[in-house]
Amino acid sequence: MIPKLRVARPTNALGPLLTFYRDGLGLTEICSFSNHDGFDGVMLGHPQAPYHLEFTVQHHHSAPLAPSAEHLLVFYLPNRPEWQAAIERMQAHGFAPVVAYNPYWDLQGLTFEDPDGYRVVLQNANWEY
Template identity: 65%
Template sequence: MQVPTLRIARPTDDLAALLRFYCHGLGLQQLASFANHNGFDGVMLGSPQAPYHLEFTHRPGHRVGRAPTADHHLLVFYLPNLIEWQTAVDRMQAAGYAPVPSYNPYWDQHGRTFEDPDGYRVVLQMAAWTL
């Protein structure tokens, strides 16, 4: 069975700031981009091998604002290898992003939470995904 690709898409007021956070900080790659496509500019970020990617769009002249809550659309990346997890945390901090206390203290037990320029949060969880 082929695994479907998941795209998570949301608008932003500042594509450049999100590129810095998600590419330089989180380590995702820019997979594609578009300009003035039906009035929107955008980028797709992820890893070519991963079955998911993030899409951020901007419509010039339209304001979308910040995240409505500190736990809204929380993205969690499970990194079970301690060295890979620490490398990811160090990369975020080297890019200028400090961890923030998680809205839900569960995520602080084995992870670090970072807030993107739009106020949405990403957790780097030092654990394997299990059901």
């Protein structure tokens, strides 16, 4: 068994986040739920990957925005054409790259900011650790 990772985060903007992560980043909607004890949510990822992202909205509650520009999700895309296609897909859905807070991420990647202010780096490199 390979352990699985779920990164869960609250939001006030579930629809715009779906546009960013599903349509822009190309993640698959694995499942969703409505009015589960006052929460709506969606899980996104790749069906065979050992991780997924969960975004939830709590009824009658406001979630805070990103605390800093250094809260990152980094996706390593070593294949240059696949990386370029991911960048083009993000831009086709209206998401422009932003300058990374840490200049390291601008050397081989591009950073995008989601509707809640959290950042995603598409890194054109192998992860070698």
